[in-house]
Amino acid sequence: MTRHKISLEEFHRMVEAGVFPEDLRLELVEGDLVEMSPIGKRHAAKVAKLTALFGPLVPQKAILFVQSPLVVGESELYPDLALLKPRPDFYEEELPQGRDALLVVEVAESSLRYDLQVKLPLYAQAGVPEVWVVDLEGKRVLVHRKPEGGGYREAEALGPGARLSFHGVEIPAEELL
């Protein structure tokens, strides 16, 4: 039994044709439509905090996408946060792709395995230069740099006391944990 793989184009046409209810949050992961689980308050608060911390970079140094689409290969993911290369139209003309991203952040409360095993390789393949996975349960931030094939050459786990930095924004790791 071969499941029909849904292409990006089919996905967009389904959305336009009103196949999905508006409140359904879906990602297209390598031809499969995956339902996104609802977000808890801890997860939501961390995303809000990250949004505030990165605010000063907008819009000169980066455009901030929060739980918005990012096209990676033939998949369309909704990272918690994506910092994108600045563009005057804020990507209204076309959805941002992996090569437009400067940094992607995923906050993982119960989704750690999915983020690391399914989404991270897709970000790497699409050339997203840096991915942070905030592991709320493990109380650490997993920082990945230097995409190579389906993985990242550099990976470090930062716990309380460590500092994260991106384009001049300094964030103590415990702020996110």
Added chain:
Amino acid sequence: MIRHRFSAEDFHRMAEAGILGEDDRVELIRGEVVELSPVGKRHMAALKRLMNALFPLQQAKKALLQVQDPLRLFPDTEPQPDLALLAYRDDFYRERVPEAKDALLVVEVAETSLDHDLQVKLPLYAQAGIPEVWVVDLVREKVHVFRKPQGEGYGEAQALEDGEVSVLGLKVPVKEVLP
């Protein structure tokens, strides 16, 4: 990871919007869009033989023949059986997709798909209450006949290599449907 499942309504909306193109031979099984494998010459010939054998039922207005068209079993399941005999209707089902309750007989021709037909589709047909299913096994040259749907299976099962199968009073020699 929860895979999104489509309803048959979604499925038709997609087809109408031209999203699942004419080149996509697909059916909806428990909310999943599943690709149908291409069929070989023997499969095609077997189906033509079946149509030929069953056609008198349509001429007599006892039933309508449907070939590789959708049959709605459940709100999330709409396979395209190789052949279905439907209760006769003067409008030829112009207004709605035929449903399980309309089916008198479903026939699947299996050349490479026997496992899929027996393990995936047969239980669905039984659950939906399809009263009779024939599975024509081209490899072993047998016709499996299933009757009396009960839960996920059929209370009566026969494998015929010879003789006749009968439906709605019409007798069809087994050899006639095996190319």
